[in-house]
Amino acid sequence: MWDYSDTVKEHFYNPRNAGPLAEANAVGEVGSISCGDALRLMLKVDPGSETILDASFQTFGCGSAIASSSALTEIIKGRTLDEALTVTNQDIADYLGGLPPEKMHCSVMGREALQSAIANYRGEDWKDDHAEGALVCKCFAIDSVLIEETIRANNLCSVEQVTNYTKAGGSCSSCHEGIEEILAKVMAERGESFAPGQPPARKTPGKLSTLERIRRIEDVIARARPNLLRDHGDIELVDVEGKTIYVAMKGACSGCQMEALTLGGIQQQMVEALGELVKVVPVKLAQPA
Amino acid sequence: MSAPIYLDNNATTRCAPEAVAAMLPFFTEQFGNPSSMHSFGAKVGHAVKAARASLQGLLGAEQDSEIIYTAGGTEADNTAILSALKAYPERKEIITTSVEHHAVLHLCGQLEKEGYTIHRLKVDGKGRLDLAEYRAVLSSKVAVVSVMWANNETGTYFPVVKMAEMARAADVLFHTDAVQAVGKIPLDLRHSAIDMLSLSGHKLHGPKGIGALYLRRGARFRPLLRGGGQERGRRAGTENVPAIIGLGVAAQLAIEHMTEENSRVRALRDRLQAGILAAVPNAFATGDLDNRLPNTLNIAFEYVEGEAILMLLNKQGIAASSGSACTSGSLEPSHVMRAMGIPYTAAHGTIRFSLSRENTEAEIDRVIAAVPPIIARLRKLSPYWGEDGPVTDPEKAFAPAYA
Numbered sequence: 001m002w003d004y005s006d007t008v009k010e011h012f013y014n015p016r017n018a019g020p021l022a023e024a025n026a027v028g029e030v031g032s033i034s035c036g037d038a039l040r041l042m043l044k045v046d047p048g049s050e051t052i053l054d055a056s057f058q059t060f061g062c063g064s065a066i067a068s069s070s071a072l073t074e075i076i077k078g079r080t081l082d083e084a085l086t087v088t089n090q091d092i093a094d095y096l097g098g099l100p101p102e103k104m105h106c107s108v109m110g111r112e113a114l115q116s117a118i119a120n121y122r123g124e125d126w127k128d129d130h131a132e133g134a135l136v137c138k139c140f141a142i143d144s145v146l147i148e149e150t151i152r153a154n155n156l157c158s159v160e161q162v163t164n165y166t167k168a169g170g171s172c173s174s175c176h177e178g179i180e181e182i183l184a185k186v187m188a189e190r191g192e193s194f195a196p197g198q199p200p201a202r203k204t205p206g207k208l209s210t211l212e213r214i215r216r217i218e219d220v221i222a223r224a225r226p227n228l229l230r231d232h233g234d235i236e237l238v239d240v241e242g243k244t245i246y247v248a249m250k251g252a253c254s255g256c257q258m259e260a261l262t263l264g265g266i267q268q269q270m271v272e273a274l275g276e277l278v279k280v281v282p283v284k285l286a287q288p289a
Numbered sequence: 290m291s292a293p294i295y296l297d298n299n300a301t302t303r304c305a306p307e308a309v310a311a312m313l314p315f316f317t318e319q320f321g322n323p324s325s326m327h328s329f330g331a332k333v334g335h336a337v338k339a340a341r342a343s344l345q346g347l348l349g350a351e352q353d354s355e356i357i358y359t360a361g362g363t364e365a366d367n368t369a370i371l372s373a374l375k376a377y378p379e380r381k382e383i384i385t386t387s388v389e390h391h392a393v394l395h396l397c398g399q400l401e402k403e404g405y406t407i408h409r410l411k412v413d414g415k416g417r418l419d420l421a422e423y424r425a426v427l428s429s430k431v432a433v434v435s436v437m438w439a440n441n442e443t444g445t446y447f448p449v450v451k452m453a454e455m456a457r458a459a460d461v462l463f464h465t466d467a468v469q470a471v472g473k474i475p476l477d478l479r480h481s482a483i484d485m486l487s488l489s490g491h492k493l494h495g496p497k498g499i500g501a502l503y504l505r506r507g508a509r510f511r512p513l514l515r516g517g518g519q520e521r522g523r524r525a526g527t528e529n530v531p532a533i534i535g536l537g538v539a540a541q542l543a544i545e546h547m548t549e550e551n552s553r554v555r556a557l558r559d560r561l562q563a564g565i566l567a568a569v570p571n572a573f574a575t576g577d578l579d580n581r582l583p584n585t586l587n588i589a590f591e592y593v594e595g596e597a598i599l600m601l602l603n604k605q606g607i608a609a610s611s612g613s614a615c616t617s618g619s620l621e622p623s624h625v626m627r628a629m630g631i632p633y634t635a636a637h638g639t640i641r642f643s644l645s646r647e648n649t650e651a652e653i654d655r656v657i658a659a660v661p662p663i664i665a666r667l668r669k670l671s672p673y674w675g676e677d678g679p680v681t682d683p684e685k686a687f688a689p690a691y692a
């Protein structure tokens with residue numbers, strides 16, 4: 001059973017504004033019976049002020065589809081069309097006290113029905129540009145279509161990159177197999193083959209200016225600090241000499257068993273950031289008297 | 290609210306109190322390892338032997354050594370198919386059906402990616418196979434045939450006894466996922482050509498996390514798990530003794546209740562079907578109605594969505610399950626309904642009621658009374674439903690900007 005919030009359940013068991021709206025002058029329809037959910041949103045708009053005087057819905061769909069429809073009508077009643085257009089699917093989900101990731105598409109359907117109804121009122125054409133795929137990353141509710149399109153648009157070639165662009169796979173990591181499959185498919189389209197475990201092939205960077213090198217080194221240090229601070233330690237850049245980067249470990253980190261590990265990680269990031277082999281060497285700062 | 294009514298026994302059953310009672314000592318004083326060379330272990334070893342004999346009786350197996358305990362139906366299915374591939378490495382084809390449980394379906398999908406050819410036999414509108422299609426793909430290139438005994442969603446039986454004989458004639462191993470059949474219908478494996486059969490304890494009022502693979506003596510086998518010599522070296526790992534004992538009791542109880550399952554439980558199921566279909570328009574039972582498990586009823590309600598039905602049933606304390614896409618979080622409704630060609634207008638609204646010997650007539654009558662208002666209520670919300678029937682040509686009446 002889904003972990004529905006009490007608000008979702010309440011709106012499902014007692015839907016607001018359900019049924020046809022006789023005086024509707026704006027109607028939006030999205031979904032289809034083959035998709036498993038379909039929503040007809042009906043609005044009564046005051047022509048002068050463009051205020052939504054009344055709203056109702058008819059929905060074929062699961063519990064959260066019906067609850068999302070109900071919530072949507074409550075949210076938009078009394079708003080002007082322009083105000084209503086700013087309602088996002090996240091607003092609908094928030095109104096309901098959250099939706100399970102598998103069910104976020106129900107709130108998306110609500111927002112689309114709203115856009116479609118307003119377009120209908122204004123005599124505009126409304127075209128949905130959102131295709132939906134199977135849910136891949138459950139932690140962040142990312143579906144296969146989004147992952148596929150992102151890989152294609154950005155020429156991605158590793159799970160890590162996909163995570164950076166879409167968040168997919170960034171939490172529990174159980175969907176990495178699924179992401180790899182999508183990577184393999186899209187990379188095959190562009191005539192490459194997916195090589196797991198290999199860092200993305202890097203275009204050989206032009207030689208960096210000294211200033212750019214230092215900036216990147218400082219960047220890596222800055223990114224490492226929050227973690228160290230959390231463990232009551234810190235790190236400071238001391239000097240850069242050719243391919244050797246001198247840092248000082250401070251606080252709890254200095255001399256701790258994890259120091260070598262931490263430095264190893266930072267060194268790896270330096271190598272990636274600079275595109276050259278460098279060594280990170282700890283130095284002891286003279287203790288302040 | 291009155292007492293809850295559990296009609297989801299194909300998902301899992303309540304572990305019989307007798308089974309629970311028999312298991313308890315094996316968590317406490319009878320904790321020994323059956324492989325150990327001392328009295329702690331020996332006593333436990335005897336109990337496991339008795340439990341194995343009881344399961345052997347339920348299956349009608351010739352030898353008790355033909356039973357290999359596993360962690361459930363899924364492991365038994367995986368073991369059977371992967372074993373056949375290892376035992377016949379030169380054979381690169383598998384025959385199965387389009388309506389298997391995911392334990393077989395997803396494994397075969399993976400094997401397909403690894404280069405095996407998978408023949409997925411199609412079913413007709415009632416979920417029946419075409420044996421001519423089967424015969425046409427059965428050849429010496431096939432490592433194993435894996436066909437379920439009874440479908441978990443509709444209860445429909447496949448002619449596995451006959452299909453096993455055809456496989457034997459072609460010199461091909463035959464496996465059946467009988468997870469839904471074991472305990473519900475009498476089996477006589479010793480007189481069949483079935484080489485391997487999967488079962489799962491929690492589907493027959495036994496504990497969860499225990500199952501077994503029946504392996505006909507002489508059938509070629511390669512273990513999935515290697516390690517200690519348990520299960521005669523065919524499934525390494527210290528035995529799950531309490532669960533094995535519980536499954537033994539459950540098997541004994543299933544034998545004792547076999548007649549009841551096929552008479553009283555069947556009559557309750559038939560009563561439920563007739564009662565609901567008489568009261569709800571635009572609804573029909575799916576599967577091969579004259580040839581299915583005695584406990585299973587699957588009804589498709591047109592123009593309503595299954596999860597919404599389940600939530601309203603649950604509010605009245607009635608537990609069932611659905612083949613709708615929404616209950617699984619996928620976009621497609623059940624692969625079984627799609628394979629049978631059930632139209633989308635109905636496939637999203639399929640509800641499975643699966644009974645057990647614990648259900649009563651009073652419960653069934655309560656469900657018969659509860660369902661029609663629920664369906665009517667959801668249809669009232671639906672854009673596809675008019676005053677008292679589906680809107681004419683629903684796909685046209687509802688014309689979204691995209692579909």
Ligand SMILES: Cc1ncc(COP(=O)(O)O)c(C=O)c1O
Pocket residue numbers: 299300360361362363364366390392437439440441466467468469488489490491498499500
């Ligand atoms: C037909 C079938 N096969 C296999 C399984 C999986 O069994 P288990 O849950 O014991 O792994 C099930 C249970 O859902 C089933 O219905």
